[in-house]
Amino acid sequence: xxxxxGTLTGSDLARMRQGCYRVLxxxxxxxxxxxxxxxxxxxxxxEDLGLGMxxxxxxxxxxxxxxxxxxxxxxxxxxxxLFGSGMDGAVCPPIESQQLGVNLVGDAARHAGRIxxxxxxxxxxxxxxxxxxxxxxxxxxLASALCAAEAKGRADGETGRExxxxxxxxIAVLGFWVPSFSITVGERDRTGVYAAxxxxxxxxxxxxxxxxxxxxxAAGETEA
Amino acid sequence: MRWVACSDIExxxxxxxxxxAIHDGWCRDPxxxxxxxxxxxxxxxxxxxxxxxxxxxxxxxxxxLGVPVVLLTDVDRASATRVGARVxxxxxxxxEYRGCGPEHLKPxxxxxxxxxxxxxxxxxxxxxxPYPDDSCGAxxxxxxxxxxxxxxxxxxxRGSITQDRLSCAGCGRxxxxxxVAAMVNPSFTPxxxxxxxxxxxxxxxxxxxxxxxxxxxxxxxxxGWYNVALPCVGMxxxxxxxxxxxxxxxxxxxSACGCGKEPxxxxxxxxxxxxxxxxxxxxxxxxxxxxxxxxSDTLPTPLDLRVQASAFGAGGAAAMAEALAGEPVRGDAxxxxxxxxxxxTCTGCEMCATVCPSDALRSVPDDGVLRIExxxxxxxxxxxxxxxxxxxGALTLGGVVDAAALExxxxxxxxxxxxxxxxxxxxxxxxxxxxxxxxxxGDQPAILKQITSVCLDCRxxxxxx
Numbered sequence: 001x002x003x004x005x006g007t008l009t010g011s012d013l014a015r016m017r018q019g020c021y022r023v024l025x026x027x028x029x030x031x032x033x034x035x036x037x038x039x040x041x042x043x044x045x046x047e048d049l050g051l052g053m054x055x056x057x058x059x060x061x062x063x064x065x066x067x068x069x070x071x072x073x074x075x076x077x078x079x080x081x082l083f084g085s086g087m088d089g090a091v092c093p094p095i096e097s098q099q100l101g102v103n104l105v106g107d108a109a110r111h112a113g114r115i116x117x118x119x120x121x122x123x124x125x126x127x128x129x130x131x132x133x134x135x136x137x138x139x140x141x142l143a144s145a146l147c148a149a150e151a152k153g154r155a156d157g158e159t160g161r162e163x164x165x166x167x168x169x170x171i172a173v174l175g176f177w178v179p180s181f182s183i184t185v186g187e188r189d190r191t192g193v194y195a196a197x198x199x200x201x202x203x204x205x206x207x208x209x210x211x212x213x214x215x216x217x218a219a220g221e222t223e224a
Numbered sequence: 225m226r227w228v229a230c231s232d233i234e235x236x237x238x239x240x241x242x243x244x245a246i247h248d249g250w251c252r253d254p255x256x257x258x259x260x261x262x263x264x265x266x267x268x269x270x271x272x273x274x275x276x277x278x279x280x281x282x283x284x285x286x287x288x289l290g291v292p293v294v295l296l297t298d299v300d301r302a303s304a305t306r307v308g309a310r311v312x313x314x315x316x317x318x319x320e321y322r323g324c325g326p327e328h329l330k331p332x333x334x335x336x337x338x339x340x341x342x343x344x345x346x347x348x349x350x351x352x353x354p355y356p357d358d359s360c361g362a363x364x365x366x367x368x369x370x371x372x373x374x375x376x377x378x379x380x381x382r383g384s385i386t387q388d389r390l391s392c393a394g395c396g397r398x399x400x401x402x403x404v405a406a407m408v409n410p411s412f413t414p415x416x417x418x419x420x421x422x423x424x425x426x427x428x429x430x431x432x433x434x435x436x437x438x439x440x441x442x443x444x445x446x447x448g449w450y451n452v453a454l455p456c457v458g459m460x461x462x463x464x465x466x467x468x469x470x471x472x473x474x475x476x477x478x479s480a481c482g483c484g485k486e487p488x489x490x491x492x493x494x495x496x497x498x499x500x501x502x503x504x505x506x507x508x509x510x511x512x513x514x515x516x517x518x519x520s521d522t523l524p525t526p527l528d529l530r531v532q533a534s535a536f537g538a539g540g541a542a543a544m545a546e547a548l549a550g551e552p553v554r555g556d557a558x559x560x561x562x563x564x565x566x567x568x569t570c571t572g573c574e575m576c577a578t579v580c581p582s583d584a585l586r587s588v589p590d591d592g593v594l595r596i597e598x599x600x601x602x603x604x605x606x607x608x609x610x611x612x613x614x615x616x617g618a619l620t621l622g623g624v625v626d627a628a629a630l631e632x633x634x635x636x637x638x639x640x641x642x643x644x645x646x647x648x649x650x651x652x653x654x655x656x657x658x659x660x661x662x663x664x665x666g667d668q669p670a671i672l673k674q675i676t677s678v679c680l681d682c683r684x685x686x687x688x689x
Contacts, residue, residue: 052283055329203326210331
């Protein structure tokens with residue numbers, strides 16, 4: 001990536017964003033030694049790529065710092081308490097339909113279906129997993145994949161508009177529920193790790209909402 | 225705090241009494257020291273790439289809004305007093321910075337200029353935009369910021385404010401219009417403006433303040449005058465024009481809008497200045513040497529104006545009015561209002577009290593009557609009550625600064641008799657409101673009796689025949 005004064009290529013920017021989504025998705029995955037190493041490596045790589053120039057950097061660094069300070073066992077326990085069991089009233093399912101509190105028949109399927117539809121249109125396949133399609137990890141991984149596709153397209157000389165439009169669709173979904181989810185987790189997390197992770201995710205999603213709109217404007221008219 | 229200064233200034237002749245590190249050509253390639261927790265910068269170039277500096281600061285773990293950057297483009301660099309005052313005021317301003325959230329920073333990118341340029345972007349830069357905090361009255365229906373925004377960037381939907389940050393120009397009109405100071409621009413808070421001007425006063429015996437647009441290029445003022453930036457002069461309120469006088473400034477001037485993005489900014493600032501002048505005049509103070517169109521070489525004796533609260537903050541207009549204690553000042557630019565209610569037209573629906581964001585209007589049920597109380601000190605003439613009143617002509621809002629009315633304090637502006645529930649004796653609604661309902665439901669006597677005879681609690685359990 002280029003220095004902080006000059007320009008950065010559209011492809012590099014897309015790869016940077018891909019990495020951010022990926023590392024945040026890893027943060028919401030079940031804690032393990034491997035996951036912790038992936039996060040540390042991912043954040044270090046992002047710093048090398050020039051993460052520091054973005055406004056959401058501080059929140060990502062706070063998460064990194066909270067993760068480094070917390071005992072792994074405590075983080076693992078808190079993950080289950082917040083996102084799994086909901087013990088002690090700490091019910092924070094990292095799932096869009098559950099977070100939004102929709103309980104009409106078919107609503108959960110509608111939220112999941114929207115994400116699956118986007119996946120199919122983008123040419124991705126869903127794999128059998130223990131997570132529903134509107135789980136935060138799935139949505140962040142999908143966003144990461146869309147950024148990767150944009151990066152490849154830009155590297156091949158395209159404007160990336162097709163992928164940016166799909167990203168915008170997904171960011172609108174994330175922007176609708178992640179901020180309130182972040183507040184809920186922030187109030188209930190005992191370790192500080194997940195509060196920091198959610199704060200970073202919400203800040204990044206907000207930034208993405210603005211950035212992708214600007215990139216879409218820069219990409220011009222729809223590609224033929 | 226360590227200050228890093230550009231070597232283009234002759235620092236040997238200018239001692240400003242701070243921990244100063246001089247870097248050759250710093251403005252051309254701004255560097256951030258890595259061994260300090262607090263740092264400030266003194267630059268000399270107009271074309272210092274602020275975005276580049278901010279990226280470097282961010283990368284080093286600093287919040288750029290919390291780091292003072294003094295550009296000596298509009299200051300006599302040979303004067304230790306003037307340079308020292310600018311440095312002290314920048315440090316004081318930053319000391320009052322309370323941080324900002326991601327919602328306050330909008331990314332900006334230069335426009336695409338060529339077909340190939342979609343492959344490359346300038347590194348991101350950020351502009352600070354206002355955002356409402358938890359004290360926002362949108363849930364009660366307040367839309368003062370929506371009406372004030374000239375860029376259509378703010379919307380009200382189902383009790384909350386939504387903001388299109390890309391459309392926001394950061395002009396600050398919403399900040400000035402917010403009746404409860406909930407709309408916050410973290411880089412231009414009342415506390416920061418107060419601190420900045422007060423710091424100049426500590427460094428200089430007699431000084432004038434030029435309020436100017438932060439987005440435009442500030443002209444170098446005459447000796448004795450100091451530029452103080454606001455997001456845009458179009459946001460200025462009359463008591464903001466007077467605020468520097470309460471902070472020790474001998475005179476104030478408001479420069480023309482420099483960015484050219486706000487077509488009516490100059491008209492609005494002229495209106496605020498005219499109101500401020502009239503305010504002083506009706507308080508028995510000659511406005512001319514204190515508020516001037518153009519800063520002059522001479523400064524008058526400072527006005528000994530003591531204001532109880534920050535004149536830039538919430539309640540600043542009322543505090544200024546109490547301090548000046550003059551005759552009533554009327555005008556569209558008035559930062560305060562007086563509400564009158566026609567008791568023949570008002571039905572006591574309480575909509576005005578519900579929607580009033582600053583609680584200037586309150587409904588008080590009391591022993592069989594409903595009183596609507598009005599506190600003139602809290603009314604910012606935002607007009608929400610007039611906009612939401614369902615009875616045309618029932619409520620009138622006048623833009624007026626009236627020290628006598630403020631001294632009188634809260635008063636009852638209308639009283640309504642409450643109808644008692646035939647079942648439990650609790651209040652049902654004001655008689656005038658029930659008369660209004662009766663007029664609408666006159667042909668349905670059974671429903672009408674049910675609605676007007678029993679209270680809400682009894683309505684579910686009792687049938688009235």
